[in-house]
Amino acid sequence: MILIGYKKCSTCRKTEKFLEEAGVEFVYREIDKDNPSVEELKKWHEISGLDIKKFFNTSGIIYREKKLKDKLPNLSLEEKYELLATDGKLVKRPILLDGEKIYVGKDAVNFAEETT
Template sequence: MILYGIPTCDTCRKARKALEAAGQDVTFRDLRADPLAPEDIARFHATFGDKLLNRASTTWRGLDEATRAQPFAELLAAHPTLIKRPIIEGEALTLGWDKAAQATQLPAS
């Protein structure tokens, strides 16, 4: 299982802790230190659509309109903190750590 995120993200830390506590073997991939390849961005965008872009982030609020208008893949490649987190690639591909993602990624008890 791969958890894509950033180490300072509280949601990523909660997800990782819960997954590991449930006995999952989690590989953490830091999106800042190891940015997504264009094919990964395309794959995630195909799965999640525009939900992949975190418009509530401080990074997004700090961008000018010209930068925001860049093609989706270029924008996320240049600013990995704009990616909604965590992306978890396990039995299925999930975005975020809501109840639906938890039900999908955590083993049934």
């Protein structure tokens, strides 16, 4: 299992704690130091079945500074992948990769909590 998160994010820390308490082995990937690639984002998006907007950290500073709420509807899917790949802090977190299952944001927290 891979937990993709940001060490300063309380939701990511909570998810990490739940996994540790449950004795689940996982690798922690710091999203701000290791940005997801366009290829990874495409794969995660396809596997998850979620709307691509669910992969954007809509409460983040970068999202607000770039006024992405207004710009996203006019971007192609490929442009959205490319935008997400520019900065890990634009990506919703935490992300849990469990084989062929992907959990994003609160779903990752809920999955981790259920394992305890």
